[in-house]
């Protein structure tokens with residue numbers, strides 16, 4: 001199915017956006033499973049707060065995963081759905097059982113740092129392609145994530 005002609009976007013330039021979106025998709029999928037693990041395994045005095053917060057975060061990431069995959073389809077690309085492939089291209093690492101809330105938050109902040117960097121790169125690449133919709137989507141994610149960074153850092157500060 002050819003969509004790019006209707007969108008008035010260049011195929012070669014859109015190809016770069018698709019490659020980067022697929023890498024972002026891989027990172028979001030790993031982030032999602034890491035958040036599920038934090039939600040399940042966190043222990044200690046902050047349990048009730050963090051258990052709920054991690055659920056809120058993974059619900060949001062779940063919606064974003066679908067948006068990224070569907071944006072790839074709109075650009076006439078194919079979103080990857082195999083976890084084995086995600087692990088090959090993702091820059092975010094899977095983490096096993098984490099019981100300590102601060103350790104989970106440190107991991108989330110480092111993941112957000114990585115995602116923010118990747119999304120800014122996509123805004124630049126999408127800009128070169130005239131792909132304002134992908135750029136706007138990345139802008140939405142940055143807005144949410146930068147607020148999350150502020151709140152997570154505030155939570156950690158004594």
Ligand SMILES: [Fe+2]
Nearest residue numbers: 039040051055
């Ligand atoms: Fe749950």
